Amino acid sequence: MKYYDKLIFELSKSGRSGFSLPQAPTAPIPASLKRGSAPALPQVSEVDVVRHYTNLSQMNFGVDTGFYPLGSCTMKYNPKINEEVAAMPAFTAIHPLQENVPGIREIYEAMDKSLAAITGMKHFTFKPCAGAHGELTGLMIMREYHLRRGDFARTRVIVPDSAHGTNPASAAVCGLEIVEVKSNEHGLVDVNDLKPLLGPDIAGIMMTNPNTLGLFEGEIKEIAQLVHDCGGLLYYDGANMNPLLGVVRPGDMGFDIMHLNLHKTFSTPHGGGGPGSGPVGVCEKLSDIADDVFVSGFHGNFGVILRAYTYILMLGRENIKLAGKYATLSANYIKESLKDVYKLPIQTVCKHEFVFDGLVDDGSSTGKSGATTLDVAKRLLDYGFHAPTIYFPLLFHQALMIEPTETESKETLDCFIDVMRTIAAEAASDPDLLHNAPHNTPISRPDETRAARQPVVKFADSKQLLN
Amino acid sequence: MASFQYFPHTGEDVKQMLERIGAGSLDDLYSDVPQDFIYKGEYDLPLAKTEQEVREWFEKLAEDNPRLxxxxxxxxxxxxTPSVISYITSRSEFLTAYTPYQCEISQGTLRYIFEYQSIICELTGMDVSNASMYDGPTAAAEAVRMCVASARKKHTVLVSSTVLPHVMKVIKTYAKYYGTNIVVIPSENGQTSLEGLKAAIDDDFAGALVPSVNRFGIIENHEGFADAIHAAKGMMVEYCDPSALAVVKTPAEWGADVAVGDGQPLGIPLCYGGPYVGFMACRNDCLRKLPGRIVGQTVDKDGKRAFVLTLQAREQHIRREKATSNICSNESLMALWVTVYVSLMxxxxxxxxxxxxxxxxxxxxxxxxxxxxxxxxxxxxxxxxxxxxxxxxxxxxxxxxxxxxxxxxxxxxxxxxxxxxxxxxxxxxxxxxxxxxxxxxx
CATH class of the missing domain: 3.90.1150.10 (Aspartate Aminotransferase, domain 1)
Structure with a gap:
């Protein structure tokens, strides 16, 4: 990757333009409603735009560039037929308020039916635009269920300490108070810790299964029983659904509400942070409520739903049964291949991902300060890999969370394993090499403190700073 | 099992990998799952199609929708929508990247988000923009919550009856569960009534949301709105069409504190309602309450200009339940869409x-x-x-x-x-x- 240091604003020259439109008389907007002066936007030609963004793209790493083992993000391959279907003009030209669209209705219905079959839920709403948005929607459905029964006391929701950060945040935005339940020494929800928390004020519990350590919550049956007995509902955070794809259905485990991340489990591209889609599935008694909760403007991210359904059609009934299993196979293979050089706090079989707690030998015995998880992550960039998720979950100080997915070949995994071992050896002999990494990327480590202390968040401020 | 194009595993690969793990079969990897949860039935899904069959299936379905x-x-x-946009947004370095956590290999994403924020600030006249949100209605709902979060123990936000119906619906949904009281401001001659707004202000008042161009298409005159709202210590939010902002008075010119809206009019295809992109911008003094991601400029160790996700102390992965919002992504690719559109125009x-x-x-x-x-x-x-x-x-x-x-x-x-x-x-x-x-x- 080569460093390219321009902003589109810096290419601007008065009098240039990149548009092609007919002439028209100036709109006679009354002076009292007219803006004072024209916005200072870039004035560039078409070729300027194309070269600029092509150059920017070359400072970016995507799944198509290389292996992206980012834990909890399920960076599987994004099939290209998905993109072709989503770009069909017959879909992109439809206005959201058009009612007579049988072709589109058929896709929503087929998608609903397919996701229900895969998850064991009854019905899905497609309005949520992301995973966190799905969580919020699911919690709204949970609250609405209690409210409609006239049960106004259920204002608290149980969230495990290993949960994704969005869980407690979504609960707070939904007006719920959070009750944390601790993990036991095996990294699982402690049923004994859970029991005393249950009562008439509990709306439900949010769980990820497998959890953020990649471990299956084996006591889920008992947990479901306990929560249901106290009158609460079970919410399934589908961010970690991938290892269960084609193997286990959340509905069968006793979950009442769940969301799926179509941009994780169903292969739609992450787009540098969106657009995603977070459809929410519910059991039969919540079906009507799910349709009543309006959390986005129209029908959700239809373009993403189209991609996901394309994936389901390609995968089909035959191949789905291998998707989750191969994802689990890849994760366990890496785990077992590296556990002698990276600390593995929990030894049991994992699902789609697992967590190391830093290096076995961080090089501190050389008299230098030891290499951290951040250092390992940055050194991986030098070797052409994206880094795993780091410092999450919060249960371990040096967490390094690795999720390889089912679309990576054994050769890719072997190459990653070799590099991770090389880095471990480098750390032991020369930790400074890691402290100063990355060495081969367009920029070296940035000064994040400065970014936060003197925020420069737009071009106009950037200019002042440079002058 | 015949091979499938998205799974690179050969029989020999699987065998060697299982050996390394010390497992006898793929099923053994699920020994920690209670066996009655393993789904043994046949999934009620269509049989796998070839790529050609998939293409033809969608082409046929597409014909069922009348093209109007x-x-x-x-x-x-x-x-x-100029042709350049989808050419750029299809580049897989942008398309297949995640949120730019590893900034050293995400300068492309971070730079275009910085440009996007700059464009939104220019259009709205505001000081700071976030990195984008799901859509206009959710941005409006987040802005309403921002009013309440910024006021101390006040829970009423006034929303004009002239906002688009889908915006009102989402605002009311979010407000219901967060515990925000929404009071609708009446209209007069198709515009938000200033007298109606003043009359609705009470001790519980936290802010008001009014549209710049409203659901009747009318360019509203907000003379006197900011004074009335600020006199009652509330926040003024304007819902805007960003395309129109190139010519009509900006939220900043009307004295608003927060500007929100949908970026769809900036070249994003209709696509049956999504994906679109919500925008949200505010004055400097509201910055720490702004939800969503923000990209900032800094330098790297060698003094080179660099861009990073910044001010993350507001966000869910650090603040958890005390975060300004549960949002952890943005609509990044759609922000790129808008950025390329505005650059061309x-x-x-x-x-x-x-x-x-x-x-x-x-x-x-x-x-x-x-x-x-x-x-x-x-x-x-x-x-x-x-x-x-x-x-x-x-x-x-x-x-x-x-x-x-x-x-x-x-x-x-x-x-x-x-x-x-x-x-x-x-x-x-x-x-x-x-x-x-x-x-x-x-």
Whole structure:
């Protein structure tokens, strides 16, 4: 990757333009409603735009560039037929308020039916635009269920300490108070810790299964029983659904509400942070409520739903049964291949991902300060890999969370394993090499403190700073 | 098992990997799962199709949707999309990246988000923009929550009755569960009533949300709004059409604290409602309450200009339940879409779009009135969208137009019908639409 240091604003020259439109008389907007002066936007030609963004793209790493083992993000391959279907003009030209669209209705219905079959839920709403948005929607459905029964006391929701950060945040935005339940020494929800928390004020519990350590919550049956007995509902955070794809259905485990991340489990591209889609599935008694909760403007991210359904059609009934299993196979293979050089706090079989707690030998015995998880992550960039998720979950100080997915070949995994071992050896002999990494990327480590202390968040401020 | 194109595993690979793990079979990897949870049935899904079959299946389905000339807006506008945009946004370095956590290999994403934030600030006149949100309605709902979060122990936010219906619906949904009290401000002559706003302010007042261009298409006059809202220590939020902001008074000029809206009019295809992109910008003094991601400029160890996700102390992964929002992504690729669009258009192109919209929509407006089959409703300036009172059955009107190939005359909750003409609608198309009404309705 080569460093390219321009902003589109810096290419601007008065009098240039990149548009092609007919002439028209100036709109006679009354002076009292007219803006004072024209916005200072870039004035560039078409070729300027194309070269600029092509150059920017070359400072970016995507799944198509290389292996992206980012834990909890399920960076599987994004099939290209998905993109072709989503770009069909017959879909992109439809206005959201058009009612007579049988072709589109058929896709929503087929998608609903397919996701229900895969998850064991009854019905899905497609309005949520992301995973966190799905969580919020699911919690709204949970609250609405209690409210409609006239049960106004259920204002608290149980969230495990290993949960994704969005869980407690979504609960707070939904007006719920959070009750944390601790993990036991095996990294699982402690049923004994859970029991005393249950009562008439509990709306439900949010769980990820497998959890953020990649471990299956084996006591889920008992947990479901306990929560249901106290009158609460079970919410399934589908961010970690991938290892269960084609193997286990959340509905069968006793979950009442769940969301799926179509941009994780169903292969739609992450787009540098969106657009995603977070459809929410519910059991039969919540079906009507799910349709009543309006959390986005129209029908959700239809373009993403189209991609996901394309994936389901390609995968089909035959191949789905291998998707989750191969994802689990890849994760366990890496785990077992590296556990002698990276600390593995929990030894049991994992699902789609697992967590190391830093290096076995961080090089501190050389008299230098030891290499951290951040250092390992940055050194991986030098070797052409994206880094795993780091410092999450919060249960371990040096967490390094690795999720390889089912679309990576054994050769890719072997190459990653070799590099991770090389880095471990480098750390032991020369930790400074890691402290100063990355060495081969367009920029070296940035000064994040400065970014936060003197925020420069737009071009106009950037200019002042440079002058 | 025949091989499948997305799974690179050969039988030999699987065998070697299982050996390394010390497992006898793939099923053994699920030994920690209670066996009654392992799904043993056949999944009720279609059989796998070939790529050609998938393509043909969708092509056939696409034909089932009538292709209509769009003469409706109401939150989704049929503006022209230059060909450059999808060429850029399809580049897989952008498309297949995640949120830019590893900034050293994400400078492409971080730079275009910085450019996007700069563009939103220029259009709205605000000091700071976040990295984008799901869509306009959710951005509005987040802004309402920001009003409440910024005020101490006040829970009422006033929302104009002239905001688009889908925006109102989402605001009310979010507000219900967060515990925000929404009071609707009445309208007067198709615009938010300043007197109505003042009358609705009480001790619990935290802020007000008003539209810049409203659901009747009218460019609202917000003279005196900011004074009234700020005198009562509330926050003023404006819901805007960012395309129109190139020519109409900005939220900053009206004195607003927060600007929100949907970026869809900036070149994003209709696509049955999504993906679009919400924007949210505010004044410097509200920065720490702004939800969503923010990209900032800094330098790297060698002094080179660099861009990073910044001010993350506001966010869910650090603050958990105390975060300003549960949002952990943005609509990054759609922010790129908007950024490329605005770069191509520049200030002159955006002004031109508005000029053409104004010309076409006013031509349509006059021609419709000339049929004698509609009555004027409001006498106020509009840009591309307007309502009329139909002097005949609205349902029949809409159906006849649809049969003739037009999506137009959408009934509103007030008994009017809504029309919109963007720069994509030609004079010939407008004439053809009017002809259908002249010849075939009442």
């Amino acid at each position: 000339k769009v003469f409706v807006g109401q939150g989704a506008y049929d503006h022209y 520049g200030p002159d192109g955006l002004a031109r779009v508005n000029d053409i919209c104004y010309e076409r929509s006013h031509y349509l407006y006059e021609r419709l009135l000339a049929t004698g089959k509609f009555e004027k409703v409001f006498d106020a300036p509009f840009l591309k969208e307007f309502v009329l009172k139909p002097l005949g059955p609205a349902d029949a009107l809409r159906a006849k137009l649809e049969k003739a190939g037009f999506f137009a005359a959408l009934p509103t909750e007030d008994g009017f019908v809504s029309f919109c003409a963007t720069e994509k609608r030609s004079i010939e198309e407008i004439d053809a639409l009017v002809k259908v009404i002249e010849e075939d309705w009442v």
